Amino acid sequence: MSKQERWSALLELLAAQGRLDVEEAASALEVSSATIRRDLDELAEQKMLVRTRGGAIAHGVSYELPLRYKSSRHAPEKQRIAAAAADLIGDGEVVGLNGGTTTTEVARVLALRASGGQRESTGAPSPAFTVVTNALNIAGELAVRPQIKIVTTGGVARPQTYELVGPLTMGVLNEVVLDAVVLGVDGVDPQLGIMAHHEDEAGVSRLFAERAHRVIVVTDSSKLGRRAFARICGLDRIDVLVTDASISAETSARLVDAGVKVIAV
Incomplete structure (x- = not known):
């Protein structure tokens, strides 16, 4: 799975659940926890989620995914x-x-x-x-x-x-x-x-x-x-x-x- 595909999958999960757990996301995407942590850090830098201890949460009342x-x-x-x-x-x-x-x-x-x-x-x-x-x-x-x-x-x-x-x-x-x-x-x-x-x-x-x-x-x-x-x-x-x-x-x-x-x- 490419980085772009992982990011898309993570944002889809975040939109549906409102929060992400690193270990659960790693299991769902079948990648390492270290990979998920790096992905969440990079997505947080782009203001597409809020990083938390052990995972991430969505912004706002109703989370907005970028159109792409x-x-x-x-x-x-x-x-x-x-x-x-x-x-x-x-x-x-x-x-x-x-x-x-x-x-x-x-x-x-x-x-x-x-x-x-x-x-x-x-x-x-x-x-x-x-x-x-x-x-x-x-x-x-x-x-x-x-x-x-x-x-x-x-x-x-x-x-x-x-x-x-x-x-x-x-x-x-x-x-x-x-x-x-x-x-x-x-x-x-x-x-x-x-x-x-x-x-x-x-x-x-x-x-x-x-x-x-x-x-x-x-x-x-x-x-x-x-x-x-x-x-x-x-x-x-x-x-x-x-x-x-x-x-x-x-x-x-x-x-x-x-x-x-x-x-x-």
Whole structure:
């Protein structure tokens, strides 16, 4: 197992458990305790965890993995969620996308539609979309698609999520009008609404929601009932929540009671 693979595995364990024990991690990864200690020390130097005596703990209320380590988590669910969310976007619409692994999957589905990949049998003309995003990775993937008009915000890049934030980002979003926005989130609470790990990202997502006629939230069910640091908006602003089939009947009913249409795939 390479160092990068070990780091990814350690961060996955930390995200799931909230803390790591050196001996348990060494057993799980089938490497020596000395190797795990070196890995944890290096990850601590990069501010990706907090080193403790005999192990490590996660940062924050709800631990944030860097995007490059999150791409494989719940991947099949995220792909199904993305396909269902993309079906809610009409051809030719202006759609906003914030950063995240699930919104990245939505962008890929829209790119396939725009290239005619889903319409070859009918011979129908390829649809076109205008995508407004503050995510550098999404902009990079869509920039090579001539059927999609890609609008990126300015701003300061956050290396964890590749998202642009700050006054320059807000300035661009204040000048656009969106048919729909697809928001990835870090937490969904029946009382508090939807949340993000960082206040600057939450502020951008809030403005995305304000500029859109329809607000679509995409998240796997592990984030339902979870709280994160910064509130984006209440459930009253959300039109549709797309999640996986593991959502509980109680959670679904509470969201529906709040006026949110729930699509579980």
